[in-house]
Amino acid sequence: xxLAFAGFRxxxxxxRELRLLEGATVKELLEELALxxxxxxxxAFDESGELRDYVLLMVNRKRIDPLQDLSRTLQEGDxxxxxPPLAGG
Amino acid sequence: MIEITEAEISLDEMIRRAxxxxxGAMVTFLGTVRDDGMEGLEVEAFREAAQAELEAIRExxxxxxxxxxxxxxxRTGSLAVGESIVAIVCSAAHREEAFSGCRYIIEELKKRxxxxxKEMGEKGERWVGRT
Numbered sequence: 001x002x003l004a005f006a007g008f009r010x011x012x013x014x015x016r017e018l019r020l021l022e023g024a025t026v027k028e029l030l031e032e033l034a035l036x037x038x039x040x041x042x043x044a045f046d047e048s049g050e051l052r053d054y055v056l057l058m059v060n061r062k063r064i065d066p067l068q069d070l071s072r073t074l075q076e077g078d079x080x081x082x083x084p085p086l087a088g089g
Numbered sequence: 090m091i092e093i094t095e096a097e098i099s100l101d102e103m104i105r106r107a108x109x110x111x112x113g114a115m116v117t118f119l120g121t122v123r124d125d126g127m128e129g130l131e132v133e134a135f136r137e138a139a140q141a142e143l144e145a146i147r148e149x150x151x152x153x154x155x156x157x158x159x160x161x162x163x164r165t166g167s168l169a170v171g172e173s174i175v176a177i178v179c180s181a182a183h184r185e186e187a188f189s190g191c192r193y194i195i196e197e198l199k200k201r202x203x204x205x206x207k208e209m210g211e212k213g214e215r216w217v218g219r220t
Contacts, residue, residue: 005135006205007216058203061138081135081203087218088132088139088163088204089120089175089195 002033005083008055011039012082020074026057027070029080044082056083091143093134095166103178107158112180114187118195120175122168127210129169135203139163146197154190156181161194163204174206 004012012033020029030051034041044055057064058081064072074080090106100117107115122130147159160178168174177194181187198204206217 003135005203006133006207009133058135058138061141081138083135083203084205084216085218086200086203087206087216088134088202089199 001077001079002029003079003081005081007043007084008040008082011037011043020076024074025070026059026064026072026074026080027051029074030070030082054084056085057081058083090160091140091147092162093136093139093143093165094162095164098162098164098173098176100173100176100178103160103162103176107160107178107180109157109180111182112157112187113182114184115178115180116184116187116191117179118175118177118191119173120195122170122172122174124170125208127170127208129167129172129209130174131167131207131209131214132163132165132174133205133207134163134165136165139202139204142202143198146194146201149197150179150190150193154179154181154186154193156186156190159190159194161198163198163202165204167209 001017003015034045046052051066057066060079143161150156150159156179158180163175177191179187179190208215
């Protein structure tokens with residue numbers, strides 16, 4: 001399940017189910033979303049294909065580090081949340 | 090109590106819940122919609138994750154500053170200029186703990202709770218904090 005919030009929700013929709021190949025990583029999932037949606041690609045990746053630093057991620061409601069954890073393998077039933085910097089209060 | 094709600098905030102109700110005979114100080118904080126040349130805000134939450142994060146922040150504040158009670162209500166949805174976005178009430182034996190606890194909760198909320206604001210105006214819309 002992919003959840004998106006704020007600007008990313010406007011581009012991707014609030015939630016969607018994605019079927020993943022076994023062993024797919026967070027990075028592969030993000031690239032699959034980018035391939036299907038040029039607006040998401042533009043918003044989330046820079047010209048060299050690196051994830052922009054304002055893209056924040058959670059897997060199963062725990063923040064992951066985009067510098068270290070993009071190679072993390074996703075399991076069936078995992079929930080990936082994509083959102084911009086926090087701005088509550 | 091932690092609440093994320095579309096409904097208006099009742100500060101009186103929060104104060105009533107936080108009162109106790111052992112508390113000698115109660116500090117309240119209200120965050121409100123400032124007129125930055127806009128008409129209002131849309132507030133969005135990752136509700137389940139924000140609720141859990143705010144519960145954790147509340148627990149930290151309670152034990153660090155020996156609070157007797159801490160109440161947090163954050164609104165979502167459409168808010169006009171001047172309306173309250175967030176309210177925090179902390180009670181403690183003495184004012185120092187109550188002030189420190191309230192300060193801790195709002196600062197950590199801003200850093201850690203998955204909530205977003207979009208400014209709505211005649212000239213268009215803009216997500217706050219986005220480059």
